[in-house]
Amino acid sequence: MGSPDKQTSKNHRLCQAMRHSVHGIWMVVSQERNMRYHIAASVLVVIAGLWLGLLPWEWLWLFLAIFTVFSAEFMNTVAETFCDLMVGHRFDLNVKKIKDVSAGAVLIAALFAVVVGLIIFGPRLLALIGR
């Protein structure tokens, strides 16, 4: 993706808003290593789900977990970027609190995803091992 445009006014068209949203998604995916780990893990989980033939309600829980983690990572990136904009490399106790709490939110979302994964895949994997 090229250098960002210099627009500071509101979006006037839906396609303009969409373009900026896609740019935002691309920035997180291309710049945040953890986001790429989340995507890789999600792709593996979806492949495993297809292989094991999950039920519709199981897919719903899985996608809820996946998108909860993605959303938390996006908000974490927003918090980190805003903090860095405010204080740069200067140590600040409030910035530490914001960044740590924000990282904690991602961790909680990831734990939720692990629990959902265990509930959905655990019995199936045990059955496969026990064959």
Ligand SMILES: Nc1ncnc2c1ncn2[C@@H]1O[C@H](COP(=O)(O)OP(=O)(O)OP(=O)(O)O)[C@@H](O)[C@H]1O
């Ligand atoms: N300006 C700052 N003032 C105080 N503490 C900071 C500051 N910048 C970073 N920290 C501390 O360092 C930790 C790591 O900060 P950083 O911005 O690198 O987050 P990260 O979670 O490692 O980033 P990423 O999500 O990109 O991997 C923060 O959780 C916070 O405790």
